[in-house]
Amino acid sequence: MTVHLVNPSHLAFGVGVITPRWLFVLGAATPAEYGRPRIVDETLEQLDLETVQAGDVVGIGIHTGNALRGYELGVALRARGATVVYGGIHATLYPDEAHELGGAHAVVRGDGDVVWPVVIEHAVRGTLQRLYEGGRVDADQFVPARWDLLPPGRYMWGSVQTVRGCPKHCSFCSVWRTDGQKPRQRAVDKVVAEIIELRRQGFRFVALADDNFYPVALADLAMAERQGNAARLEQLRSLRAERFELMARLAELPRDMVFFTQITMEAAEDEAFLDAMRRANIKGALVGVEAVTPEGLKDVYKGFNYAGEALVQRLRTFRQHGVYVLGSFIFGLPSDRASTFAATADVAERAELAFAQFVMLTPYPGTVDFEAWEKKVGAGADRVGGIPVTRHWLIPQAQRPKVYAPHPVMTPDEIRARTQGVWDRFYSLPRIWARSRCTPTLRSRLAFVLLSKLYRQMYANTGIATDSARVSRANRWARIIARPCRRLFVARPWPASESA
Ligand code: B12
Ligand code: SF4
DSSP states (O other): OOEEEEEOOSOOOSSEEEOOHHHHHHHHHSOGGGOSOEEEETTTSOOOGGGOOTTOEEEEEOOGGGHHHHHHHHHHHHHTTOEEEEESHHHHHOHHHHHHHHOOSEEEEEOOTTTHHHHHHHHHHTOOOSEEEEEOOOGGGOOOOOGGGSOTTOEEEEEEOOEEOOSOOOTTOOHHHHTOSSOEEOOHHHHHHHHHHHHHTTBOEEEEOOSOSOOSOHHHHHHHHHTTOHHHHHHHHHHHHHHHHHHHHHHTSOTTOEEEEEEOGGGGGOHHHHHHHHHTTEEEEEEEEEOSSHHHHHHTTOTTSOOHHHHHHHHHHHHHTTOEEEEEEEEOOTTOOHHHHHHHHHHHHHTTOSEEEEEEOOOOTTSHHHHHHHHHHGGGOOEETTEEGGGGGGSOGGGOOSOOSOOSSOOHHHHHHHHHHHHHHHTOHHHHHHHGGGSSSHHHHHHHHHHHHHHHHHHOTTSOTTOHHHHHHHHHHHHHHHHHHHHTTBOOOOOTTOOO
8 A cells, every 4th residue: 555645736837846745745744565666746747647557645735726626636536446534724624525525535624734743543444434624733743744756857946934924804705714823833843853864955035924923022022011911921031032043943944944934014113124034035025025015915904014104114124134025915906097007016025025925816615705605605606617716726727817815996907917917027038137136246146037937927826817828838938938947946965974
């Protein structure tokens, strides 16, 4: 019996930017007695069904965007006689769907770290349950990833998690509901050990795959103080101290390591934190800017962000402290108007962002936005090929609409076309070249240009969905530039004896 772990994707690029961490965590959680688990990441290459035999156990991890491909695989693998188990955020939200459409024998909700060995044992003994509750495991039970299972030469960045959970409650995000609002921080030693292991394999770039690297804002401390809540204050201070301890340890690693993470904009007010990030070589951060107007921020319950000129200043603060920002913006909010697009592009440029992504408002299940939308459209939801748009992930990729919620003043096509325009403007070659000045050498400027183009090809998912020629052209492009791009990120592996 072989254990297979499959990350589904309808598009394969041959090379991946970031290692999908769950594959290597569940690989590590697979008991040794079942042999070496087989890892398949379809963002590299599609699964060859022939490699799965009757009696094998296949774990398929799905988020909403790749659920349909996951179900297709599950049905085919079940037909081959394999035992099919689903997990991941989408299976957590819709366990019945995986049974009805994905040929599931079992579904795991929540974290897989502790429950996965139990599921395999039940599968082998023939005592499998329909549903397992993996729950939210404590930070000291997070299983460190098994990086020896990595296919060689395929990824640019490793991924290590330092904290799970986020205390905020943004309306478009499900993380605070699934991972919880209580930050679960991993012990510093365990995080550093994994980073060193990745460096031994030649990874210089590591994504800190956290929901929010900054779980305790200065405003949270001030609030606890104002409320005279000594216990809460103590708890927040200790979480904050652990962050500084982690960053101090990262700072001791060789200077060629580069880290990237996701963080809320409030960190810009915390100069001590930003300085610690710089010392730790955390050179980049995805910051959810979302909207550039106060109305837009209100739309997404992100009132803790800034708008207008204050926003530009906040974002520049990161840069002044040596942290380059990948700004994330959402288009299609009810308060957006035709003028919002150019205004957003202006802010992205004036704020000196290194990278940016412009996503169209997608109601993801498990979010406040999704629930409101589903309730509002009800049984009258538009249908594509008989599938209501409130189950958009079940619509085949090529026919999937790009804009879901009706907008008060713009048509879906207008929102899509204007969003595309902003991507095209931000990632035009002259603009990328000008931005690449933020890097020190010609080699790194070239890396910056290649990465910018790759990022745009992989993530600007705003093209006309039915134009499959365009999609495959973009895909081909990404495949061509992905390999040389990867070479710019890796380094000579450390010998096993070398330590930090
Ligand atoms: C790091 C990250 C990224 C990175 C790296 C992605 C990568 N290659 O790994 C980047 C920045 C590239 C990214 C991009 C995107 N992301 Co992202 N990302 C994350 C983040 C913060 C952490 C993921 C992670 O590595 N966690 C650590 C691992 C160990 O945890 P895990 O994946 O949850 O797996 C555990 C359990 O779920 C379970 N499990 C998982 N699979 C399986 C399978 C089986 C069989 C079993 C038993 C258990 C199991 O066990 C695991 C261990 O406990 C999550 C937030 C989150 N809390 O999940 C969002 C998240 C997954 N991303 C999300 C989104 C929306 C995106 C984008 C679409 C954003 C965009 N608009 O472009 C893209 C899509 C990229 C793609 N095509 O996959 C959403 C997904 C929502 C949804 N309902 O699907 C999340 C949940 C964040 C959010 N705001 O809601 N992302
Ligand atoms: S978008 Fe970011 S800050 Fe908001 S709840 Fe999700 S993880 Fe937290």
